[in-house]
Amino acid sequence: MSGEFTVVARDGANGARAGELVTAHGVVRTPAFMPVGTAASVKGLAPWELERLAPEMVLANTYHLLLRPGVDAIEALGGLHRFMGWPGPILTDSGGFQVFSLAGRRQIDDDGVAFRSHIDGSPLRLTPEGCVEAQRRLGVDVAMALDVCPALPASDAELEAAVAMTSRWAARCRAALPPGGDTMLFGIVQGGLDLGLRRRAAEELAAIDFEGYALGGFSVGEPPAAMWDAVAGSAPLLPDARPRYLMGVGTPRDIVHAVAAGVDLFDCVMPTRNARNGLLHTSRGPVVLKNARWKASDEPADPACDCPTCRRCSVAYLRHLYLAREAAVVVLATVHNLHFFLSLMRRTRWAIMTGRFAALRDTVLAAETAGG
Amino acid sequence: MSGEFTVVARDGANGARAGELVTAHGVVRTPAFMPVGTAASVKGLAPWELERLAPEMVLANTYHLLLRPGVDAIEALGGLHRFMGWPGPILTDSGGFQVFSLAGRRQIDDDGVAFRSHIDGSPLRLTPEGCVEAQRRLGVDVAMALDVCPALPASDAELEAAVAMTSRWAARCRAALPPGGDTMLFGIVQGGLDLGLRRRAAEELAAIDFEGYALGGFSVGEPPAAMWDAVAGSAPLLPDARPRYLMGVGTPRDIVHAVAAGVDLFDCVMPTRNARNGLLHTSRGPVVLKNARWKASDEPADPACDCPTCRRCSVAYLRHLYLAREAAVVVLATVHNLHFFLSLMRRTRWAIMTGRFAALRDTVLAAETAGG
Numbered sequence: 001m002s003g004e005f006t007v008v009a010r011d012g013a014n015g016a017r018a019g020e021l022v023t024a025h026g027v028v029r030t031p032a033f034m035p036v037g038t039a040a041s042v043k044g045l046a047p048w049e050l051e052r053l054a055p056e057m058v059l060a061n062t063y064h065l066l067l068r069p070g071v072d073a074i075e076a077l078g079g080l081h082r083f084m085g086w087p088g089p090i091l092t093d094s095g096g097f098q099v100f101s102l103a104g105r106r107q108i109d110d111d112g113v114a115f116r117s118h119i120d121g122s123p124l125r126l127t128p129e130g131c132v133e134a135q136r137r138l139g140v141d142v143a144m145a146l147d148v149c150p151a152l153p154a155s156d157a158e159l160e161a162a163v164a165m166t167s168r169w170a171a172r173c174r175a176a177l178p179p180g181g182d183t184m185l186f187g188i189v190q191g192g193l194d195l196g197l198r199r200r201a202a203e204e205l206a207a208i209d210f211e212g213y214a215l216g217g218f219s220v221g222e223p224p225a226a227m228w229d230a231v232a233g234s235a236p237l238l239p240d241a242r243p244r245y246l247m248g249v250g251t252p253r254d255i256v257h258a259v260a261a262g263v264d265l266f267d268c269v270m271p272t273r274n275a276r277n278g279l280l281h282t283s284r285g286p287v288v289l290k291n292a293r294w295k296a297s298d299e300p301a302d303p304a305c306d307c308p309t310c311r312r313c314s315v316a317y318l319r320h321l322y323l324a325r326e327a328a329v330v331v332l333a334t335v336h337n338l339h340f341f342l343s344l345m346r347r348t349r350w351a352i353m354t355g356r357f358a359a360l361r362d363t364v365l366a367a368e369t370a371g372g
Numbered sequence: 373m374s375g376e377f378t379v380v381a382r383d384g385a386n387g388a389r390a391g392e393l394v395t396a397h398g399v400v401r402t403p404a405f406m407p408v409g410t411a412a413s414v415k416g417l418a419p420w421e422l423e424r425l426a427p428e429m430v431l432a433n434t435y436h437l438l439l440r441p442g443v444d445a446i447e448a449l450g451g452l453h454r455f456m457g458w459p460g461p462i463l464t465d466s467g468g469f470q471v472f473s474l475a476g477r478r479q480i481d482d483d484g485v486a487f488r489s490h491i492d493g494s495p496l497r498l499t500p501e502g503c504v505e506a507q508r509r510l511g512v513d514v515a516m517a518l519d520v521c522p523a524l525p526a527s528d529a530e531l532e533a534a535v536a537m538t539s540r541w542a543a544r545c546r547a548a549l550p551p552g553g554d555t556m557l558f559g560i561v562q563g564g565l566d567l568g569l570r571r572r573a574a575e576e577l578a579a580i581d582f583e584g585y586a587l588g589g590f591s592v593g594e595p596p597a598a599m600w601d602a603v604a605g606s607a608p609l610l611p612d613a614r615p616r617y618l619m620g621v622g623t624p625r626d627i628v629h630a631v632a633a634g635v636d637l638f639d640c641v642m643p644t645r646n647a648r649n650g651l652l653h654t655s656r657g658p659v660v661l662k663n664a665r666w667k668a669s670d671e672p673a674d675p676a677c678d679c680p681t682c683r684r685c686s687v688a689y690l691r692h693l694y695l696a697r698e699a700a701v702v703v704l705a706t707v708h709n710l711h712f713f714l715s716l717m718r719r720t721r722w723a724i725m726t727g728r729f730a731a732l733r734d735t736v737l738a739a740e741t742a743g744g
Contacts, residue, residue: 039692039693039696039698040689040692040693041693041696041698041700042700043698043699043700044699044700044703045700045703046421046680046681046684046700046703046704046707047684047685048680048684049418049703064696068692068695068696069667069688069692069695073667073668073688073692076668077668077670077686077688077689078670083686083688083689083692084689085684085685085689276699295441295445296445296448296449298449298450308418308420309418312418312419312420312457313419313457314449314455316441316445316449316455317412317449317455317456317457320411320412320440320441320445320455321411321412321413323440323441324411324413324436324440326411326413326415327415327416327648327699327702327703328413328414328415328416328417328418330699331416331417331418331421331699331703332418335418
């Protein structure tokens with residue numbers, strides 16, 4: 001049944017675990033990384049290209065889709081899966097993070113948040129009920145509750161207020177989208193780097209009962225080591241029997257640290273955004289295409305990679321396309337970077353299932369220091 | 373042997389013919405349309421996407437490749453085929469057209485043309501010998517002779533001077549790249565809309581003996597009907613036993629007119645450039661993605677099309693991606709438009725071989741008047 005989550009293996013020495021989350025559009029094998037398809041498209045990828053990469057789940061953004069083309073339009077066109085030509089599981093972010101980023105253009109009160117569209121300035125309103133109703137109508141597999149996400153550093157009072165409002169909104173989201181349907185609902189734990197606050201938030205959300213729990217408010221300005229510590233302290237506070245999702249994170253290094261803490265799901269714009277900026281993630285560290293050292297290299301960007309880009313293109317060719325601003329480099333680099341992240345997750349899952357996770361983590365942490 | 377051309381079928385009522393041109397990288401079945409990969413990339417397409425579209429031959433541009441990444445670099449990386457990950461036939465334009473477009477930044481004399489790079493302003497020189505030598509070193513299947521291409525309207529004196537210099541340069545190109553190697557050489561007939569001049573140019577080039585002959589200087593400002601008449605008059609002036617190539621042309625309508633005149637090869641930026649501008653060529657006429665009429669359409673852009681884009685995406689989704697400036701729309705629209713042109717050529721060839729060309733031409737001419 002949609003929403004069932006089974007832990008199929010655990011690492012003995014830490015919190016790492018491999019799981020299976022049942023959705024209406026297939027089983028998500030965790031730990032999993034969700035490519036970001038903000039506006040119903042993973043930037044630069046045709047639907048068949050995304051399908052070939054075979055991610056377990058894809059993320060889209062409620063805020064962006066509300067604004068354009070609108071929930072009515074997508075619902076009338078058969079729902080988000082059909083609209084974007086992606087038959088697998090979809091999770092939508094609630095849009096809270098985006099709305100709260102609209103500094104000076106939004107007003108928050110206990111009922112919800114009023115804001116102006118970044119596209120045409122038209123006035124809009126997001127409430128907990130409206131937000132989950134929009135996601136249900138999009139037909140997604142996982143909806144996220146509307147949360148309040150303050151930027152770090154934030155004062156204790158700001159963090160506490162954010163947690164309190166997030167909990168009240170979470171209850172209203174759950175009431176608007178009760179369990180048992182095809183769209184699951186995940187609650188979001190805020191609290192910044194304050195583990196006491198994170199614990200309180202986690203307990204309040206667990207009492208409401210969601211199909212999954214997310215850690216929000218990370219990777220918003222804090223140093224990586226501080227985030228690793230806080231994630232290590234926060235993840236175990238979330239119910240063990242449910243999937244745990246670390247929102248908007250992160251580097252391969254962030255990911256293996258978080259997996260060790262017991263996190264199951266990740267999303268991040270890094271592989272796709274870096275691809276557009278000519279940075280490839282590889283087994284030998286980051287490859288910056290504009291660097292002259294790649295000018296005459298007939299090797300693939302990552303000699304250890306079996307993605308279509310590395311099987312077919314030299315790094316010198318990718319560099320040429322990047323310098324010539326050829327659109328194909330976006331496709332080629334995005335395919336490679338997503339393959340790199342998805343392959344990292346598949347290897348991570350396999351390592352957990354075969355008792356090799358610690359070794360894999362050490363390899364990943366070492367590789368990230370090389371490159372050029 | 374590379375350079376062999378066989379006419380395998382003719383239409384009884386006009387000059388249309390189906391042929392096979394043997395190259396070092398496969399047989400080009402004509403009439404054929406060459407997608408434009410100016411800088412060693414068909415804009416927006418990964419090499420495997422281009423391969424799936426299965427064009428008979430691809431065009432690249434000597435001028436652009438000379439400037440970036442340079443012939444030395446491509447030769448050192450194994451030649452243009454390997455560099456761009458395209459194993460099929462490649463024709464390179466000589467670069468003359470691009471150089472002569474650099475108004476105010478080039479100086480022409482009988483030896484060749486001096487110009488400044490549009491990228492960094494550095495001084496460069498293109499001679500007939502240097503031009504074909506560059507193409508031979510790129511390892512292409514068909515090199516184009518360096519020609520002089522005046523913009524229309526041009527005075528009789530300008531046109532005559534262009535033809536005279538083109539003929540002198542053609543002889544030097546042939547001397548620099550004699551027959552028998554893996555790289556064929558095509559001569560280019562200029563002469564504007566003056567059929568007497570075109571005849572003289574064709575005779576001078578035929579006397580030199582090339583593996584193929586091109587009509588240059590069309591689609592440079594003249595009205596379509598004037599071009600159709602001039603092409604109809606010019607194509608039969610080229611040797612019947614060799615492939616005929618109408619450079620830089622054109623619309624489906626231009627193409628069927630030219631095929632009827634006996635033209636075998638085409639190239640044009642139209643399908644790829646129009647794709648980037650949100651215009652799709654379809655069996656029901658042009659589809660302009662920004663038009664509100666497509667907002668709620670769950671149909672493919674072309675219900676009669678079997679390309680990956682039309683099999684998978686609604687025109688409403690394409691419209692959304694276009695309005696949201698999502699990079700994927702370039703891929704999706706380019707795949708569709710090239711499929712449309714390549715499919716037109718396959719149907720044209722089949723029609724010639726089965727005595728149905730006149731009917732196909734009428735269908736194409738009728739479809740081009742619909743759309744929206």
